[in-house]
Amino acid sequence: MIKRASVLVGTLVLTLLLSACARGPARTDNDTHRETLAQNEKKPVSTAVVHNGQGNPRRVLIAYFTYPDNTDAQAIHSKEYDVMTSASLNVKDGEIIGNDAMIANEIARETGGDVFSILAEKPYSADYDAMIRDEKAAAARDEQRELKSHVGDLSRYDTVVLVYPIWWDALPAPVTSFLTENDLSGKALYAVASSGDSDFVDTVEDIAELEPDADVYEGFILRHDEMGETSDAVRQWLKTANFMK
Ligand SMILES: Cc1cc2nc3c(=O)[nH]c(=O)nc-3n(C[C@H](O)[C@H](O)[C@H](O)COP(=O)(O)O)c2cc1C
Secondary structure, eight states, X not given: OHHHHHHHHHHHHHXXXXXXXXXXXXXXXXXXXXXXXXXXXXXXXXXXXXXXXXXXXXXXXXXXXXXXXXXXXXXXXXXXXXXXXXXXXEEETTEEEEHHHHHHHHHHHHHOOEEEEOOBSSOBOSOHHHHHHXXXXXXXXXXXXXXXXXXXXXXXXXXXXXXXXXXXXXXOHHHHHHHHHSOOTTSEEEEEEEESSOOOTTHHHHHHHHSTTSEEEEEEEEEGGGGGGHHHHHXXXXXXXXXXX
């Protein structure tokens, strides 16, 4: 009886060992990221406003700029793209989404506001490190960027939330182009940002200079390693900004 039990236990252990070997080495987050990327076909980013419209007394537009919407989607969705060296990519519900798009979508979910992605005419390099280097030089030259997406008639909005990453301690050039192209006079304009670890630096003052007749407010800034706290940060901010009143 004892002998039969030990044979059974031995067989079970062997079976478990063999099935573990058949499964191969332990999977990592990187594997999962890569698989999700591989499953994503090239998805064009909309250049139009996405209308939501839940019951909010404010008429809100959330305009955001994010690197992943502004690069070659084909490259970023390929197996070769090194997601882990980029601080910009999140995989949410099988979709690849930039930090500021995540923040913008969360604000839209909470406020019922419309969403608009600011898109540069010329895409940025899909090689994250190369793009950072190029942008440093471009920022030093104060290079302007033409836009591919245009928001159109803004008269239906009284509140604009501008969501952007800090780039070289300043506004990314397409955000400056968006503010130059659109007159936000008379509107409440909230600055919300993400960064590696900078604060707003002078970006809120720069926004106020570009929109002298808007009421410009500093919103909140989220570090890129805090993206998991996006929902809480947005809800907290909306409470303190009395946004839904
Ligand atoms: C060109 C470039 C310049 C950046 N400069 C800064 C910086 O000056 N300070 C900082 O804290 N983070 C900096 N970052 C990090 C981004 O602000 C941060 O990763 C942000 O969350 C990216 O947002 P996104 O995914 O929406 O593009 C920079 C990133 C890039 C690509």
